[in-house]
Amino acid sequence: MQSAYRPIRLALLGAGSVGSQVARLLLENGAELALRVGAPLELSGIAVRDLEAKRDTDLPQELFTTDAESLILGSDIVIELIGGIEPAKSLISLALNSGADVITANKALMAAHGPELLDLAHQLGAQLYYEAAVAGAIPIIRPLRESLAGDKVNRVMGIVNGTTNFILDRMESTGANFSDALAEATDLGYAEADPTADIEGFDAASKAAILASLAFHCEVPVESVYREGISSITAAQIETAREAGYCVKLLAICERIEQDGLSGVVARVHPTLIPLTHPLAAVRGAYNAVFVEAESAGELMFYGAGAGGPETASAVLGDLVSAAKRHIAGGPGLADSVHANLEILPVQFVTTRFQITLQVQDLPGVLAAVASVFALNDVSVETVSQSSSGKRGAALLTVMTHQALESDLERVVLKLRESDAVQNVNSVIRVEGV
Incomplete structure (x- = not known):
């Protein structure tokens, strides 16, 4: 039997x-x-x-x-879905200071100011929920925040931007060029x-920071x-x-580095x-x-x-149910654990494999000259393949390395x-999942 708890006011x-879609689902369900x-x-x-703007869904005009x-000052829970940094940050701060819990799908704000806002929520005994800020309907924030909090996560690797995945998928399946x-x-x-x-990786970088x-x-x-973005990826590379x-994907990769006591x-x-056999290769x-x-x-x-x-609204409503239950139960919000003594390192500390495509002179001794460059700089070559560059007196070399430090x-x-043997370094692309 449902308790007689008063209505929970939502802004x-x-x-x-x-x-x-969130408003529609709230009203319908x-x-x-x-x-x-x-x-x-x-x-x-x-x-x-704008009160007169056209909406995707027919909603009661008196709500606007x-x-x-x-509106915020009269609410128990505030759902922020306006995006961007301001006025979103100021409005969320106002809501937290007023004693409300907050739900947001704002990846840019959480990437740039998440720790500050989470700390504010903790100080005020409120809770800030942001499941919808990464990967839409996919439940990933709560598993990392709660389910895996007692485990040691070593790596998170994902396709977190649908636009770039669609573009790369179309290039692969139809042979289309990037444009x-x-x-x-x-x-x-x-x-x-x-x-x-999207295409220059800013959206994915925000999500990577959160993850x-x-x-x-x-x-x-x-x-x-x-x-790095995908605008330089060519149909030939695909x-x-x-x-x-292999297939080409724009990946966000977050990993723990432990080497030489660091x-x-x-x-x-x-x-x-x-590799085409990796589960992420099947994400279309x-x-x-x-x-x-x-x-x-x-x-x-x-x-x-x-x-x-509708998909992102599903994640928002999942957070809303959690927030509402917490509101009824009472007590302070739970802070995220951000106390690990880990240094944030630059990409040069990463060890992975690489594929390098070179345009070289089509002359005897060139392959040996190229191989010596790799050897003298502690990078081991796994395979080398040669093909025509389409230019007279030139050839294309595709070099795949073993694991190497960035x-x-x-x-x-x-x-x-x-x-002198190399006319151009056409591309350098990292290899994962092998």
Whole structure:
């Protein structure tokens, strides 16, 4: 039997594709949610910039207001879905200071100011929930924050941006070049009019910072995440990769580094070759997946829709049920564990494999000259293949290395560019999952 607890007042900030779906689901499924929570959930209002703007969903007009501050001050739980840094940060701070719990899907804000806001929530005895900030409907924040909190996570590796995965998937499946695949993504609504945040890896870097902070219990600033985008990936690279048994994915990789008495964390985002047999290679279209390697739990994979209004709304409502139950139970919120003594390290500390494509002179002795550059800089070569470059007097060499330190590989590339035998270093791409 449902308790007689008073209605829990909800403030919704933003009525875009996600916000409108959250409002719709609250109104349609309110009775069922109330049974799960143990109290009615009352949507007090929806704060928007423009009362007359067209909405994705037909919602009662009397719910809308432009007075976000008054709405927040009269609420028990605030759901922030406006995005960006400001005014979102100020409004969340206001909500926490007023005694409300907060739910957000704001990845950029959590990557840039998450530790500050989480600390504020802890000081005030409130709770800040952000499951929807990474990978849409996929439950990954709570498993890292709670389920794996007693384990030692060694690596988190994932496809966390649906736009770039769609583009790379189309390039692989149809042979399209990058610009055509991007145009298709834009037409289908996967890519924004300005796709820079997606294709240059900024969106994925924000998510990597959040995942790394949770997985390794330390603060990982988004500025410390190494980042490369996919705009330089060519159809030829995609084809060459598939012929060799690989596919190209934009991966966010967060890993624990322990060497020579040093314990640290590296977070990076870049195009990556992964074997076609790896579970992440099967993630197609705009879907996301996160692969976790933990000491005791082993290998875990979380897969699903990484974006979309209803999908992300599902994660928001999951946080809402948790927040409402906590509100009824009472007591202070639980702080994230961010006390691990781990240094944030640059990408040069990473050890992985590399594929380097070179345009070289098509002359005797060139292969030996190239091989010596690798050997003299402590990078072991696994395979070398040669093909036509399409240019007279030139050939293409594709070199696959054994495991090598990133800093050693950087020296190799520098020396290759200085070599008379090498006309151009066409590409350097890391290899994971082997």
